[in-house]
Amino acid sequence: MGVWWLASLILQKTLLPSPWTVFVNIPSLFQKEMGLHIQVSGYRIFLGMLYALSGGFILGLLMGSLPKWRYFFDPLIYLTYPIPKMALLPIVMLLGGLGDSSKIMMIVLIVLPQVAISVRDAVRQIPENNYDVYRALKANKWQQFCQITLPATLPGVLSGARISLGTAISILFFTENYGTQYGMGYFIMDSWTRMDYPAMYGGILILSSFGLVLFLLLDLLSFWLCKWQRD
Template sequence: MSKYGRKTSLIIVTFIVFLLLWQAYVSVFHVPVQILPGPSLFFSKFLNILQMGDMGTHIGMTLYEIAVGFVIGCLLGLVFGYLLAKSVLLERLFTPYIVLAQIAPKISIAPLFLLWFGLGATSKVALVILVVFFPIMVNTIIGIRSVEKNMQDLLHILKANAWQRFYSVEIPYSLPSILSGVKVSTTYAITGAVIGEMIGAKAGLGYLVILGSETYDINMILTAVILLSVMGLLLYLLSGYAEKKLLRWHESQEVIM
């Protein structure tokens, strides 16, 4: 059996064991279906919920908030990270405020964004931008400053201009660090969108979690959680694939199994 086949078999076996343990738990302890339904009952409800007329709207809204916020957050993080890495003065001026914004609990910032931007997608996009921005900025700073001194001296001797430094050295040196930040930020982006939707929204998977809790619908809550987990997994795998393709030349890829 190939390596891929063994991994696939292991995942399938693990999933089957999980379902058996789940069914055994609800059967042995007589768990009410309102608290936790068995796997067969839940998957029947799961399919019914997916066929709801507005489910596509909820999924699309969350994906939109994540995608737009993630892209803007990454771009802002890259720009600010590069500027702060190149200027000690800018770093001293802006870092305290950026750190304060980062350490503030996001669940406490979400209501402010709702007041400022309303219940629509804009407030959730803003929250996603905030949570994505910091790791991208920090990793960009680390990457830009990882350029070895002898390489910097060589560029100085060759009289390379700013663009040549950026394209030929700074990007290759900083790319591993930046892409590492991108992978981390994918999970942050989903968290930011869901927090915003749970605080106040008209649509989205986070909104369904709150709706399910208010109506005591465990199936709706579990469905939303599963869909969010699948989104997170796909985004993480996509970022990992991009990292592998863009960093074929880098030594870090030699140890990836």
């Protein structure tokens, strides 16, 4: 913050307003449509993360438990994951349209492979004798899953979500510049084109705060679900 304030004093240009100017302008943004922009971006992030975490968890379980699934999906993920996801944006927009679907699909493409690999590795690292103990106690498959597999894979799911969340928000920022009039990405770039720099910087700060809230929610979810890791 001090560097920002000092740079604004040195440059003395409208393209870099002082922090005070930006902060004072933020309440006026919420008097317009800022709440709607946050709501739209939050909706896209929530659905994208929900689909990616659910799909990645199921795929990771299958890859970790069944060799045929692993032999098929391992090369596929390793081959396609290094491709820059922005290069796939034209294809995704052609298939999913210009609305919410294409933006959610981009988030899924980023998050799902990381979650699947994390869950796959967690499943493969579970000692087989853990299951032997429960089999000796006549536990069924569902009980073995709830008592062994799920606790072993949950940290991997949440770690994958944390690692991917920042990238997902960045991709959402770019995708919201196409075929939409709402979303934080659209608001920031629209303010830039109109040379409304206080609004642009305010939008960046709000987007950053939005990401911080999401990370804190993931930490809270991890604290609640992974009770055995609190110590």
